[in-house]
Structure formats: C-alpha cells, structure tokens
Amino acid sequence: MTTITKRQATPEELASCQSWELWESGDTDRFVYQYDQDVQFIVQSGEAVINSATNPPVAIVPGTHVTIRKGVDGDWAISSAIVNRYQYL
Incomplete structure (x- = not known):
C-alpha cells in the first residue's frame, strides 16, 4: 500500500499554499517523524x-506536492535545507 504520494503542484496550488503553515528543516541532514494524521505539503525550496x-523512496524538490497518510514513519534524508508549506487534511 502506498502511503506517500507525490506529483508536481499546479500553478494554482503553488499560489494558494502560501497561506498554509511554514516548516523549515534548518541545518539538519536527517529528520524522522511519525505522522499521526494525514498531511499535504508543497516544497518551496530544498531537496x-x-x-x-x-x-519506495520519494525524492522531493521545489514544486513537489506530497501527501503523507497517517501511520507513516518518515525518515527524511535532506541534501539541501527544506522549506515546505503544509496543512493537515
């Protein structure tokens, strides 16, 4: 079962997501998180x-729209500091 999906965000989504919450990874190169609810985000910068x-591993870059379902244990390998706009579903 696929619990992380990704696609290219539409121009409308890129504009409307600017009102969503902001998350920044900072200087870390690894981030581990257990998702306790469904979330969607659009990558603003970073990889x-x-x-x-x-x-399977999900590569993300600016403009990627990602949905992660409740129950996923995500282990982020960050190669360039990430900035996301996100909202819980």
Whole structure:
C-alpha cells in the first residue's frame, strides 16, 4: 500500500499554499517523524528523499506536492535545507 504520494503542484496550488503553515528543516541532514494524521505539503525550496517501510523512496524538490497518510514513519534524508508549506487534511 502506498502511503506517500507525490506529483508536481499546479500553478494554482503553488499560489494558494502560501497561506498554509511554514516548516523549515534548518541545518539538519536527517529528520524522522511519525505522522499521526494525514498531511499535504508543497516544497518551496530544498531537496530530500523521504524513506519509509511502506513506500519506495520519494525524492522531493521545489514544486513537489506530497501527501503523507497517517501511520507513516518518515525518515527524511535532506541534501539541501527544506522549506515546505503544509496543512493537515
């Protein structure tokens, strides 16, 4: 079962997501998070690969729209500091 999905954000989504919450990875090169609710986000800047036991690795870059479902344990390998706009579903 795929619990992380990604696609290119539309121009409308890129504009409307600016009102969503902001998350920045800072200087870390690894971030581990257990998702306790569904979330969607659009990458504003940076690059990373999200690894999980339930999904193949998901590479993200600016403009990527990602949905992560509740129950995913995400292990982020960050190659360039990430800035996301996110909202819980």
